[in-house]
Amino acid sequence: MHKKNLALRLFLKGCRYDSIGSKRDKVIDAYRKCIKYDDKFTSAYVNLGFIYLAEKDCERAAKCFQDVVELEPMNPEAFNNLGFVYEGMKRFGCARQAYMQASELDPRNVETMLNLAKVQELEGNYHDAVKQYNKAIKLAPDNISPRFCLAVLYDNYDMFDEALEEYKGVLDRDPCHLKALLNTGNLYVQLGDNDQAIKLFKKVIELDPDNEDACNQLGVVYKSIENYAEASAAYKKSAFT
Template identity: 50%
Template sequence: MNQSDRDFIEKKRPKKQRDVHIKDYELVILHYQNLIKKGKNATDAYVNMGFIYLDKEDYEEALKCFLKILELEPQNPEAFNNVGYVYEKMNMFDFAKQSYEKALGLNTQDPEAVINIGHILELQGNYKEAVEQYLKAIEMNRQNDSARFCLAVLYDHQDMHEEAIDQYSEIIRLNPGHLKAMYNMGRLYFQLGNYSAALKQFQNVLKLDHDNADVWNSVGLIHEANNDYPAAIDSYRKSLALNPFHEDTNFNLANLQYLTYQDSPNQVKIADIMRRLQFVLSLNPRNQKVDKLLSKIQKKI
């Protein structure tokens, strides 16, 4: 699962994230600790502190908070889901799976726990059983786009293209505003060489989210594949206007400009291309494709 897909899924798990964007963490934590000492809303206080620690990536403290909830409420399925999520973030997958299974044992109709179990199985490379869990979650709630998205992404990454497209299509039918499903289906169509279908999906995303740098970059790739270089450059520039630090777009624009330079040296300044590539390397010195292109250009001049 690529980082974009993982980020999208994790935005939806766990369900109750409160106060995680507060900058003054210590002051807020002190507030909740005082509430606990006074015996007021201890469960909610531990939940909120747990998510603050998660946001800080302090998983040990987050785990302590969620385990405290289980001491107070041993039959709380959501608490088991949250404990499992922390274990998952700590890469302790067996413990995570056990916690999710306990959540499911307490609420046998909880699709979230089933999805979580499927996700662990997928992380462990047990794709067949992961698919079974995602399908089980879908049967529990056929309107559940989270389960379908996990299933679609699994199919996608296992090169089961038709199955992935079927699931992405069903997600969009159920939720016409599901931007990530549209984007992934567009990316998949592009991978399969169906540029017109890919462009249609990306355009649908842009109707709902016009300021999406990733999508403008993808549109640029389609124009470039169709040898429409001016349109590609225009799309890349739109992407960079939204996110000047977008590494892929900076590389794509520099690479296309270099192709143009080779055919028509007067249209593009080679120094501008090199500056763009050097800028990307200043952000990420490990970007190998950028380093390779820059070295290639330096050898030519």
Template identity: 25%
Template structure:
């Protein structure tokens, strides 16, 4: 009886092995005919028994599974990417343990192809504003091809766009840990016909220069992204409310990038949020000393002061930016806005007054003060038109100010300039 039982067991094992191989052959045949769905069905039938199969059969099974799911992913089943990647990794792991690499080379090549597919799919996701999906795909592509660290960099950017700051933080920290630099050589030359500087591949650039259609070849290394990464880590910590971690990140970032003014500004803003105004002012003064002739710095100081209610500080910073760059439209618009906003604030005070003689007198005083502020805002924009006469943002804001003042002559003049 025991002998019969052993025979029956052996028979069942043999039949199971036969079934596995039969389903794997069916999957292989389906893949050759381009029917990934049928291959998937056959592989699913064999999945329950594959763990007990020999390593060679397992490697074949997972290799076919990788192919089938990769094909399904390319045909629109985005969830199949992960299954494909896991299957190819299993193939390589199995063959490493046995020392027989029948499928490893092709599995590795297919993983590179899947990585490219993931990146292309992520590009489409970003265009469709499906940022979380894009981040997931880009991170998967990075896992498939760790040497292409740029995939991780773009995964972090997509995570920020999705609003998933914890995911973005994890990715940026991983970039920092692997020492991602992100700088690369750019090969530029000047188009002789247009006078524009263009970036191209080195071989192409050299040929164009040799032909005489381009001149002034320049080889230049782009800026490292390490400062940006550490800065983003600090900003995300701030966004998540982890202020101590953010301050530590700023200290580390500034130690590595002592000349980065934006780091100083961001750190200053965090100290302001924490209520340490003395530290805030000290850092802002440091930033101004670092780049006294940088109009963007003074503009940014103006923005921060404006956001934090320091109107006079904002005006001084905007005027300094305009002094350095007389055509700085954004500084001119914001400077004008400080006057308009202050004037609008008086309207609430005017509306809160009663009808007594004293209230009516106060109303007239407020109105006169408001009009003077609006006129000051208009004067700033009239000056802006001297360097940017066709700027629509300047013209639109100026038209609105004259409309609020009831200055019909100037209102119609600006309308005409706008082509209305």
């Protein structure tokens, strides 16, 4: 049998093993044999890389995605995958370089912008992260993710007015965004606006009755204004979630 045909059969076998939940060593063995017969079978490297990543074997995952980048140097997704692995390894400089390469290949990819902004955050590069998030927002104004990420960044730097504005932008587009509701409630607590905080925490609980954070924060606010009955009820609900 021709080597490439044999490689394809082995790749499909690996996919089948993976889909039915076979032992990982059987899946890995099939993909490795596929690559043995066709060392340019990029999909096998990708699948193998994600398996190693799931097993937290980042070194092997990185090697797989490096091989993909060498085989497909014009594929931005290959660089995004490699950057993601480097980020998990806390090799932030390498991750940034991979994301920048992905961005050069596909300048309008919002996911890549978010990846790059996130790693810039992790490097402590606040200003460039803000620029990336704003660039993504300008490109895709109705995409909630960059607005939420920017709001969290502002929140982490205690830039409350800016954070509130971005959380509002998220909630204008998705009034049921639980994390934005909860984070905005927490901001109002810090700003001393207990009425708004209570309203938002109650909204979270209405949407997600088992949300422990919202129940606990609601209890904290009620306790701070000496409404002990409501505080007790909220804490009890938190304890049972």
